[in-house]
Amino acid sequence: MAHSTARVRRVRSASTRRAEIVRLAAELFDQEGYHQTSMETLAARAGVAKPTLYHYFSGKEAILREIHRDFIEPLIARHEMRLTTSMRPRQLLLEAMGDVLELMDTHRGHVRVFFEHHRELPPAAHAEVQARRDAYETHIEAVIERGVREGEFRAIDVRLTTLSIFGMCNWAYQWFQSEGSMRPREIAYLMWDIVERGIGAPGTV
Amino acid sequence: MAHSTARVRRVRSASTRRAEIVRLAAELFDQEGYHQTSMETLAARAGVAKPTLYHYFSGKEAILREIHRDFIEPLIARHEMRLTTSMRPRQLLLEAMGDVLELMDTHRGHVRVFFEHHRELPPAAHAEVQARRDAYETHIEAVIERGVREGEFRAIDVRLTTLSIFGMCNWAYQWFQSEGSMRPREIAYLMWDIVERGIGAPGTV
Known part of the structure; x- marks a missing residue:
């Protein structure tokens, strides 16, 4: 014992x-x-x-892989938890955007180092990392696809919309400042508002 | 002679x-x-x-600075040329988004190297580069501001909208493929369509 x-x-x-x-x-x-x-x-x-x-x-690459795991796993876990609730695509999207922007506050160094060096990972590690990134991307794509299917969103290009949303949020690693006047969640509201009006089905926005 | x-x-x-x-x-x-x-x-x-x-x-940093100049100067010049025409904010925005996405086709290596290493420039070079980036950003911000003032866009947070649009377009350096099915200009149409509906004043979209 x-x-x-x-x-x-x-x-x-x-x-x-x-x-x-x-x-x-x-x-x-x-x-x-x-x-x-x-x-x-x-x-x-x-x-x-x-x-x-x-x-x-075993070396810096192993640490870089871990740095990625450190922020991608919670993102995936939080999203999967919400999928068990009755949240609609609109809300799921807002929460996911909030999660990513939150990272810029809690893990900005992680995110920056990962984005700027992931191409240098050895092939096996890169494939592993890519698989997790794909898993998260697929989750978000599925939300948008469901939104289109259920009439919340208009008939948009799902893939390109996903990439656009990731672009808006991920790019914040270049400019977000923790000392700035807006908190990550407030930034998420405003970005989501653009997306929501941008892709909302007529009459639902 | x-x-x-x-x-x-x-x-x-x-x-x-x-x-x-x-x-x-x-x-x-x-x-x-x-x-x-x-x-x-x-x-x-x-x-x-x-x-x-x-x-x-004088060294790699001098080349990195030149790599940046190679793509930022044409962006600024094209935008400034259009400012002499009668184009409205909506159109100016579409053209600017098209320009940035076009870069992913013509200068993707330039863009990637710059985004991933600009923080390593010595202070003087970094300041110079930053001034040109700011100049371009200010141009785009001014377009959005004018759009709000003239009633084309709703009362949005101009700064955050600018950063969101840059995010959507710049992030393409991570995923754009020249062999892909969509040309940069077509991608610009779809992204612009999200933004345009997202920030358009009620009744103008």
């Missing part, structure tokens, strides 16, 4: 430490540049020995 | 060669990575000696 409690604690603390390293790496990559930051620098900053760092991650 | 003709030819050929190097560098930076490409590699690929390359550009 005592043994298994200790084990749980050890596991939890390893995963906490791992998460802490990822958070720190995202910050460092973002501020100093992904290429300019070595595993040595990161180990020093994290206060761990280099072999310990390599025990957690 | 003969002398001055030769001089003109020499000047023209130097500027052609310079432009050719920028184009090549954008391609190389995009394919091999900005950090992975050295001035040596670029000189070799351009078929010039390294000192010759340094004669044209």
